[in-house]
Amino acid sequence: MLKDLALFVLLFTAFSSSLYALDIPKRPSTYVTDQAGLLSPDARARLEQVLSAYERQTTNQVVVLTLPSLEGEALEDFSIRLAEAWKVGQQDRDNGVIFLIAQAEREIRIEVGYGLEGVLPDALAGQIIYQEVAPYFRAGKFEEGISRGVLAILRATQGEYQSRIVGDLRQGELTPQELEALQAQGKAVGIFVLAVIAILFVIDFFRYQRYLYDHRLYLDRYGFWEWWFRFALLLFLLSFIFRILFYTLLFSRGGYYGSRSGFGGFSGGGGSFGGGGASGRW
């Protein structure tokens, strides 16, 4: 009992950081979310256009969020939670970047998804913050600073991935090799199932013969079709098992493709983050 209590206290302290101060904003349908009001509508629309076109071209998702305040939460904690909630970047490429600005704390963070850590390493992210963004912010030119920061991020991440608009058309279809492998697999399973059924049928047939012999004096013995019905019940159960096996196999193949982002608006594609990037102040 005491030990349990101690464990509870320990767990509570260990995870008390999970009692967060600031709520994560709901995932927006735009690339730029300007809660702090640092951008003019004009500049916002321009950035939106650029980022949308950029995703169409490279599939990389770059998202901007400005906040009036972090309300006491640590920048990095908030940033990684945001990244986990919004899932910026494509699922299989993890190519998302979040450009976060907290006005009251005068803090900036560039959070980089796993897939872009190579082209946008921490040192470069830091450089962008201190050379491209912070000087303008210090002078009060938020629009200019944000635009320059975004452009620098785009420049760094540009070459990493090519668009797969062509690939999009046949996303979800299988390559001939995959199809062939699947067909072979299906055939093997089919043969196995048929063989099992055949064996069961033969065994059952012999058992029925024996039953007939044993019960030759009974008047109310099973007819063959009654016996067969019982066998069919067994088959039904078996088919149930195979169906479950089949679906387990199907889903374990990872048949889920990340949601495709539509043209224009932003929607998280399922990218993951591991805390890469840099933080800075102005």
Next chain:
Amino acid sequence: MKKGTWVTLGIVIGIVVLVVLALVGIYNGLVRAEETVSEAWAQVENVYQRRLDLVPNLVETVKGYAAHEQETFEGVVEARSKISQMNLSPEVVNQPELLMQFQQAQGALSSALSRLMVVVERYPDLKANQNFLALQAQLEGTENRISVERRRFNLVSREFNTKIRVFPHQLIAKWMGLQAKAYFEAEPGAAQAPEVSF
């Protein structure tokens, strides 16, 4: 045998099949959960290793500007070698004491590194060095990755521990010989990146 017997037999077989299926499901779920914990641990080791790889480079760079801060360098090198000497098997997730040792050794390196970063403050030339700035950004990034992966490890570890304590899972977990996983404990300040102002 009467027809009624067959029906009963059919129902019993049906129930047995369902129970077996449920057990298989639980078993697979536990295996998967344990695999998730190992993966999370591999990530933790990964990011700590990344920091370990960063240290020699950092020390060399700082040495070039601040040669007579011998004591600080020794502290860092010593803390680092202590960690390299630790022989960590993936089994560490099952042994809270080992994990504690690991955490303490890493904590020692963290504080040695923050002392190094304080020393750096006294050398403006060094602080302007591009190479050093890049290393510093990498160190900060790595510290952040460490805290991210540690948090994720704690989360999946906790999930696993809850899972193996719930009723039907408990029996199967016992039969599989699964142990509760260890956690990182919160240590205020130690997990944070060394504070360096520009």
